[in-house]
Amino acid sequence: MSRRRRPHPVVAAAVCVVLLLVAAGAVRHFVVRPFRVPSASMEPALVPGDVILADRSTRGTATRGDIVVFDGTGYFAPTAEDGGRYWVKRVIAVGGDRVSCCDPDGAITIDGEALQEPYLAPGTAPSEIEFDLRVPAGRMFVLGDNRSDSTDSRHLLGAPGGGMIPVERVVGDADRIVWPLTRRGAL
Template sequence: MTRDRVRGRRRPHPVVAAAVCLVLVLLAAGVVRYFVVQPFRVPSASMEPTLLPGDVLLADRSERGRADRGDIVVFDGTGYFAPSAEDGDRYWVKRVIATGGDRVTCCDEGGQLTVNGRALAEPYLRDDMAPSEIEFDLEVPEGRMFVLGDNRSDSTDSRHLLGAPGGGMIPVDRVVGEVDRLVWPLPRAGVL
């Protein structure tokens, strides 16, 4: 008689123990992904030079449904940037330029974007890049955000959807999270 049987307990079968461990790990991963961070892969060059195609970033899920000027956010563009989730372009990563109540204009005499009449410093743009080739002057409705890619010459963003439903302004509650860390490739990994 084994020691465990003498005490009245049986050891679980190794397959059962492995299955329980696997379920617990998957549950923990799901909780982390929903409440803490969610990874995303950058699909295009629209955020260069800040983010490159193929970069893997982490979106801080504690910041979902919130956006501040200057934040880089991942948002659900279904119905705004993407006609449907089936086209594979459900999630987008862009920089928040203005939020509800802000007036954003392109461009002033110096060729810069202005937010509420003040020139916007954009050190993330390449020196040879204009802030926008598309002129606009609009007020962002409450609860919405105006977003642009850092690679203004190769980015589909709020400027391109000014005549579309929502006027190119994305509801802030569509924010999945703020991008706070780049995790791949390793040489570029770190806090943004």
């Protein structure tokens, strides 16, 4: 009868750690990815320091009204000194939409219809910047909810890409706050 040798506890622990790291990497790449909110541009929905999860199953897609995390390199962050690589904003319009600011009542319009924005803090103007454009196919027009403290598509209309981000740059929908615990929950 041959006896099977048990692995040394250090070897067993090392194998477990490696397996956990591989599993965590797979979850981060294929399922969800955490991001820390760096600024007040998405208040009141998100505040600085919130940790959100981006749903990786939605990467490369954008739907009006979604809060998305996207890679702003070359669009929102031309150089490393301009800020982080990843940005979180709300999708206002997608390819084919005509987005304008503002109608006689002060609302942003999509294809001539006033955009309902219940996520804005009371008294927030939809935009101080006027614009009227058609979003090209495969792009999205994004705004921060805190319009007076957000660098977004409005501010980059004359930049490469006209301030509109390729939808393929979407890392995922921000669907949940996980930290701090007092703010934990779905968006």
